[in-house]
Amino acid sequence: MEEIKSTILEILEEMHPDEDFEHCDTLVDSKVLDSFDIITLISEINEEFDVTISADKIVPENFNSVDALAELVQSLIDED
Amino acid sequence: MENNVLSYLDKIVNKVPDKVAFANEAEGFTFREVYRQSRSVGTWLHSQGCYREPVVVFMEKHPKTILAFFGVITAGCYYVPIDEEMPQSRIDLILENCKARVIICDAHTIEKARTFRFGGTLCLYDEIASTPEDAAALQEIRRKALDIDPIYIVFTSGSTGVPKGVAACHRSVIDYIEQLSETLGFSEDTVFANQTPLYFDACLKEIYPTLKFGATTYIVPKSLFMFPVKLVEFLNEHKVNTICWVVSALTMISAFGTFKTVTPKYLRTIAFGSEVFPIKQFRLWKSVLPDASFTNLYGPTEGTGMCCFYHVERELADDEPIPIGGPFPNTEILLLDEQNRPAREGEICIRGTGVTLGYYNNPEKTRESFVQNPLNTAYPEIIYRTGDIGRYNEHGELVFVSRKDFQIKHMGHRIELGEIEANVNMLEGLKLCGCIYDQDKGKIVLYYVGDMTSKELVAKLKDRLPRYMIPNYVEQLTELPFTANGKINRVALKERYASR
Numbered sequence: 117m118e119e120i121k122s123t124i125l126e127i128l129e130e131m132h133p134d135e136d137f138e139h140c141d142t143l144v145d146s147k148v149l150d151s152f153d154i155i156t157l158i159s160e161i162n163e164e165f166d167v168t169i170s171a172d173k174i175v176p177e178n179f180n181s182v183d184a185l186a187e188l189v190q191s192l193i194d195e196d
Numbered sequence: 197m198e199n200n201v202l203s204y205l206d207k208i209v210n211k212v213p214d215k216v217a218f219a220n221e222a223e224g225f226t227f228r229e230v231y232r233q234s235r236s237v238g239t240w241l242h243s244q245g246c247y248r249e250p251v252v253v254f255m256e257k258h259p260k261t262i263l264a265f266f267g268v269i270t271a272g273c274y275y276v277p278i279d280e281e282m283p284q285s286r287i288d289l290i291l292e293n294c295k296a297r298v299i300i301c302d303a304h305t306i307e308k309a310r311t312f313r314f315g316g317t318l319c320l321y322d323e324i325a326s327t328p329e330d331a332a333a334l335q336e337i338r339r340k341a342l343d344i345d346p347i348y349i350v351f352t353s354g355s356t357g358v359p360k361g362v363a364a365c366h367r368s369v370i371d372y373i374e375q376l377s378e379t380l381g382f383s384e385d386t387v388f389a390n391q392t393p394l395y396f397d398a399c400l401k402e403i404y405p406t407l408k409f410g411a412t413t414y415i416v417p418k419s420l421f422m423f424p425v426k427l428v429e430f431l432n433e434h435k436v437n438t439i440c441w442v443v444s445a446l447t448m449i450s451a452f453g454t455f456k457t458v459t460p461k462y463l464r465t466i467a468f469g470s471e472v473f474p475i476k477q478f479r480l481w482k483s484v485l486p487d488a489s490f491t492n493l494y495g496p497t498e499g500t501g502m503c504c505f506y507h508v509e510r511e512l513a514d515d516e517p518i519p520i521g522g523p524f525p526n527t528e529i530l531l532l533d534e535q536n537r538p539a540r541e542g543e544i545c546i547r548g549t550g551v552t553l554g555y556y557n558n559p560e561k562t563r564e565s566f567v568q569n570p571l572n573t574a575y576p577e578i579i580y581r582t583g584d585i586g587r588y589n590e591h592g593e594l595v596f597v598s599r600k601d602f603q604i605k606h607m608g609h610r611i612e613l614g615e616i617e618a619n620v621n622m623l624e625g626l627k628l629c630g631c632i633y634d635q636d637k638g639k640i641v642l643y644y645v646g647d648m649t650s651k652e653l654v655a656k657l658k659d660r661l662p663r664y665m666i667p668n669y670v671e672q673l674t675e676l677p678f679t680a681n682g683k684i685n686r687v688a689l690k691e692r693y694a695s696r
Contacts, residue, residue: 131668134655144422150663151421152607155448156639171424171454179422 120165120193121186127160128182141181154179161185167192198370199343202269204407205231212384212410218259220415221430225259227410230266233325235334237267237300240324242333244298244317250349250556252276252291252299254309255321257415261394262403264300264321265348272337274346274363277395280305285660286359288313290351293361293557300324343367349556350397352497353611353665355601357618361556364397368500371549373404375524379505380465380491382438386411387462389436391421391445392608400501401440401467421445424454435462440493442608443471444638450480459484469493469502470608472596473518478508494520494596497610498565498580500550503527504594519593520586523548529594530579531586536570541587543600545569546580602686604633606640609664613640616667619660620644623653628676630684631667632693641693642667645676669693 128137135148143149149157157179158169167189178188198204209231216224225233241251251268253275255261261277268275276294278287297316301309309318343366351359376382382405390413392398402413414434420427427449431439446468449455466481466488473492482490495502506521523529527550531542547569554562569577585597602613613631620629620642629644644653650670657666677688 132654133649133651133670134658144419149422151418151448152444152638152664152668154422155444155451156637156668158452159637169452170456171449171452172457174423174425174452176419176423 117186117190120189121182123164124161124182124185124189127157127164131156137182141183143181144176144179149179157185161189165189165193167196200269200338200341200366201347201369201373201404201407202234202266202338204404205234205266208407208410215410216412217406217410218262218413218415220259221417223259225263230263232329233260233263234266234270235329235331236325236327237264237321238270238334238337239330240319240327241268241271241273241298242330242337243327246298247272247337248345249273250276250294250296250346252278252294252296254278254280254299254305255302256280256304257394257418258302259415260302260321260325262413263325265394265403267325268300269347270334270337272341272345274348276349276351276361278351279393279395280308282395282662283659284311286662289358290361293351293359294349295557341366343370344553346553348397350395350497352396353603353609353615354561355603355612355614355618357615357622359615360558360561362397362497362552363554363556364500364552368550368552369400369404371526372400372500372502372524373408375526376401376502377405377408379524380438380440380467381489382409382411382465384409384411386438386465387434387436388413388438388440389431389434390415391439391441397497397501398440398442398470398608421448424449424452425457428454428458428460431463432458432461436460437462438465438467439463440467440469443468443473444607446481447474447477450477455480455484464488465491467491467493467505469495470610471605475512475514475516475518478512478518482508492518492520495546495550496580496582496584498552498582499527499546500552503546503548503550504529506593510591517595519589519591519595521593524550526550529586530569530571531588532570532581538571541585541597544582544584544586544594544596546582547577551578551580602631604640606633606638607664611640611665616640616642616661616665620653620657622660623648623656626653628684630676630686630689632686632689634669634693639668640665641669641671641689643671643673643676643689643692645673671696 213228251273253264265275346363349361354360388402390402406413490508492506493502494504504520527548530545533539533542569579583600626646677685679685
C-alpha cells in the first residue's frame with residue numbers, strides 16, 4: 117500500500133510540482149486537479165499498475181486524496 | 197432582414213415567453229426574464245453614458261453572464277468577457293487593450309475586480325438588472341444600430357505574450373448562426389448542453405440559436421467534465437439532444453468505458469471541433485448512437501466561430517483524419533501557396549461575411565493576417581489568413597494538414613507556444629527556455645535554464661498564465677540545444693523528450 121501511495125504521489129508531483137499532495141484531502145473539491153489532470157492521472161495509473169479504472173469508479177470520492185487513490189488502485193489489483 | 201442579434205430575442209419573447217431559455221443545474225431564466233433583464237442592464241449602461249464602446253463582463257459561468265452580454269448589446273455596446281480563472285497579469289493586459297469604462301461583476305468576482313489596475317466603474321449585475329427600462333432610449337439606440345458594429349471582443353493567445361482581442365460584428369454573427377443552424381438542423385425542440393467557456397466565441401453556437409428558435413441551453417457544471425458517468429446522467433436528466441463540444445470532452449466520456457454504465461438517451465446532434473477526433477473514440481460514440489448525426493466543425497475565432505463543416509457519413513479508414521469538409525454557404529475557403537497562388541495544398545484563407553473586424557486596438561497584428569485578397573486587385577476585399585495548412589483529399593474534401601507556426605490546440609484551447617515562452621522568460625532568474633508539444637499524450641513540455649526549481653517556476657507561472665497554458669512537464673537543463681542559425685532547437689528538444 118505504501119508503495120502504491122508513493123508511486124501515485126510521484127505521478128501527481130510530476131503533474132504539479134508546486135502543490136502539496138501528501139496533506140490534501142480535497143484535491144477535487146478545492147480544484148487542485150482539473151479535468152485534464154484527472155484524465156492524465158487515470159491513464160498513467162492504468163499504465164503504471166496495469167489496472168483499468170472504469171467510468172463507474174471515476175467519482176470525486178476516489179480522487180480527493182492520495183490515500184483514496186491508493187485504496188482504489190489496491191482494490192483493483194485485488195480484483196485481478 | 198435582421199441587422200442586430202437582439203431581433204431574435206424581440207421576436208421569440210412574444211412567441212414563447214415562459215419557456216426556459218438559459219439554465220444551469222440550479223436555476224433557469226425564461227425568455228421573458230432574459231428580455232426584461234437585458235433591457236434593464238441596457239438602460240443602466242445608457243444612463244452611465246456608455247454607447248458604442250466595450251463593456252467588460254467579469255462574472256462566473258452562469259446563465260446571468262449571458263444575460264449580461266445581451267444587456268451590453270442592448271445599450272449599443274459590445275461585451276468583453278473575462279474569467280475568474282484568468283491570471284491577473286492577463287486581465288491587466290486585456291483591460292489596457294480595450295480601455296473599457298465599466299466592468300459588470302457578480303458577488304463572487306467583485307472583490308477580485310477591486311484589485312485590477314482599473315479606474316472605471318465596477319457594478320454588480322444583480323443591482324443593475326432591476327433598473328426600470330427606458331423604452332424610448334433603447335428604441336433610439338436600436339434605430340441607429342448598424343450591422344457592422346461590434347458585438348463582442350474575445351481574447352486569444354498571442355505569440356509575443358500579449359493576448360489579441362478579436363472583434364466581431366452583428367452581421368458576422370448573424371451569418372454564422374443562420375448557416376450553422378441550417379447545417380446542424382437546430383429548431384425550437386433543440387436542447388443544448390453548453391460545455392465551452394463563455395469567454396470565447398465557441399459558446400455562440402448555443403447562445404444565439406437559443407434566441408433564434410426559442411430553444412433551451414443548459415450550462416453544464418465544469419466539475420462534471422471530470423466525472424463521465426455523472427456527465428452523461430446530467431445530459432439524460434435534462435433531455436439534452438444537441439451538443440457542440442471540444443473533442444477532449446467527448447473522448448473523456450468514451451475512453452473510460454462510460455457507455456458500459458450509462459449511455460446518452462436523447463442525443464441526436466453531435467458537433468465537435470478544435471482538435472482531431474481519434475477514430476477509435478469516434479467509433480465508440482457512433483456505435484452507441486448509430487442514428488445521431490456527427491459533424492466536424494472547423495474555424496478560427498477570427499472567422500467568427502466556425503467556417504467549415506463535415507458531416508461524417510462515409511466509412512473512414514483507421515489512419516484517416518476526419519476531414520474538415522468544406523465551407524458553410526456564403527463562405528469561401530482559398531488555399532494559397534507561398535506565392536499567393538491557388539493550390540491543392542496551401543494556407544487556409546477565409547473569404548466572406550464571417551471574417552471578423554480584426555484585432556482590437558492592434559493595427560500591426562491585424563495587417564499581418566487580415567489582408568487584401570491577393571486574387572482580387574479590383575476593389576478592397578479582406579480575407580483572413582489562418583496560418584493553418586490544408587489540402588483536398590481524393591473525395592474533394594478539405595483536410596487539415598498542419599500549422600505554419602508554433603500554435604497548438606490543447607484540450608480545445610488555442611495556444612501559442614511563443615506566449616508560454618515569453619511569459620517564462622519574464623520570470624526573474626530565468627535565462628532561456630523552449631516549449632514543445634507532445635501531440636500523442638497532449639502534454640505541453642517546457643525545458644529551461646535558470647536559477648529556480650521547476651516547482652518555483654510553475655508556481656510563478658500560474659500568476660501569469662491561465663491554467664490550460666501551464667506546461668504539464670517541466671525540466672531544468674544546464675543548457676539548451678541551438679540550431680545552426682542560433683534559434684532554440686525544438687527538434688532536438690522533442691528528441692530529448694521522446695528518449696527521456
